[in-house]
Amino acid sequence: DSGVTQTPKHLITATGQRVTLRCSPRSGDLSVYWYQQSLDQGLQFLIQYYNGEERAKGNILERFSAQQFPDLHSELNLSSLELGDSALYFCASSPRTGENTEAFFGQGTRLTVV
Amino acid sequence: GEDVEQSLFLSVREGDSSVINCTYTDSSSTYLYWYKQEPGAGLQLLTYIFSNMDMKQDQRLTVLLNKKDKHLSLRIADTQTGDSAIYFCAERYYGQNFVFGPGTRLSVLP
Numbered sequence: 001d002s003g004v005t006q007t008p009k010h011l012i013t014a015t016g017q018r019v020t021l022r023c024s025p026r027s028g029d030l031s032v033y034w035y036q037q038s039l040d041q042g043l044q045f046l047i048q049y050y051n052g053e054e055r056a057k058g059n060i061l062e063r064f065s066a067q068q069f070p071d072l073h074s075e076l077n078l079s080s081l082e083l084g085d086s087a088l089y090f091c092a093s094s095p096r097t098g099e100n101t102e103a104f105f106g107q108g109t110r111l112t113v114v
Numbered sequence: 115g116e117d118v119e120q121s122l123f124l125s126v127r128e129g130d131s132s133v134i135n136c137t138y139t140d141s142s143s144t145y146l147y148w149y150k151q152e153p154g155a156g157l158q159l160l161t162y163i164f165s166n167m168d169m170k171q172d173q174r175l176t177v178l179l180n181k182k183d184k185h186l187s188l189r190i191a192d193t194q195t196g197d198s199a200i201y202f203c204a205e206r207y208y209g210q211n212f213v214f215g216p217g218t219r220l221s222v223l224p
Contacts, residue, residue, distance in 0.1 A: 002156065033211055043202065043214040056211055090156060092212075103212065105149070105157040 003027065004093050006106035014114055018079040021109045025072055025093030031055070032074040033094075033103065034066055038087040049074055081113045118215035120203055125221045132190040134218045136203030139184060146179060147204040147212065148188045157202065160188070190220075198222045 003026035013019055025032050034046040036059075045058035049068035060066075063081075068074040078085060088110050094103040117139045126132045138146065144165050149157040163170045163177045163186070170177045176189040190197055200217040 002158075035212075035214075042216045043212075045211040045213070048211055058211060092157075102159060102162065104159065107156040 002104040002106060004091060004104050004106035006089075006091050006109050008109060009107065010110050010112075012112045012114060013081060015081055015083060017081050017113075018077065019081065019111065021076040021078070021089050021091075021111070023074045023076070023091030023093075023106060025074070025091075026104055029093035029095050029104075030072065031094045031103075032068055032072070033092040034060075034074070034076050035090040035092065035105075036087045037090060037108070038084075041087075043090075046076070078111070083113050086111055086113045118203055118205055118213055120201075120215040120218045122216060123219050123221070125223060126193050127223050128193060128195060130193055132188075132193045132197065132220055132222075134188045134190075134201050134203075134220065136186040136188075136215055137184055138186065138203070138205045138213075138215075140205055140207065140213070141181075141184065142207050145206045146177075146186050147202075147206065148175075148177065149202040149204060149214075151200045151202065151217070153199075160201075193220075193222050195222045195224065 005024040007022045030051045033048045036044045046060040047066050048056040052068050063079050066076045088108045090108045092103040092105045119137045147162040148160040174191045178187045202217045203215040204212040206212050
């Protein structure tokens with residue numbers, strides 16, 4: 001158990017809908033990362049938050065957004081869903097941004113868009 | 115730009131050593147990582163190496179880093195069926211996001 005909790009584990013929804021994925025980082029970790037894993041694109045970095053503020057942005061679509069709350073949990077919002085958004089979405093956390101060495105991943109949320 | 119490459123498949127016999135290779139392009143990477151993903155599971159951190167090191171050993175795992183060639187390898191000694199998984203190499207620069215390779219699917223044959 002990495003200590004990073006993601007909910008829900010599985011999500012099935014229809015095209016055009018909106019979903020929210022939730023991530024609770026390890027206790028004390030300030031930095032949260034979101035990744036998308038799909039068969040054709042591999043593991044793609046979406047976005048990073050540190051202590052409530054956006055720190056880095058990767059290949060995140062405009063239809064997607066995220067935030068990190070004062071209690072440090074993070075949510076990834078996916079809207080106007082398309083079939084191609086079906087993927088495994090991972091959250092990772094690390095103690096801080098900077099000279100930290102480890103990041104721990106949650107079990108992921110498997111999103112299926114039908 | 116950053117790019118990490120790995121061969122996609124590797125098959126070994128149980129009890130043999132496995133060597134999974136990775137090349138990366140960002141010479142400013144400070145840490146290089148190996149993660150393991152079992153079917154239906156998340157990413158499990160196996161080990162990491164700081165870029166000023168050449169080698170790191172942790173029980174059955176040995177990581178070798180050739181910084182000049184930007185080549186990283188993971189050796190698993192006495193490979194077991196439980197080692198069957200996808201292994202991801204990743205690079206990272208001082209707490210920035212990880213850049214992952216495509217993953218190497220290791221199959222361990224009895």
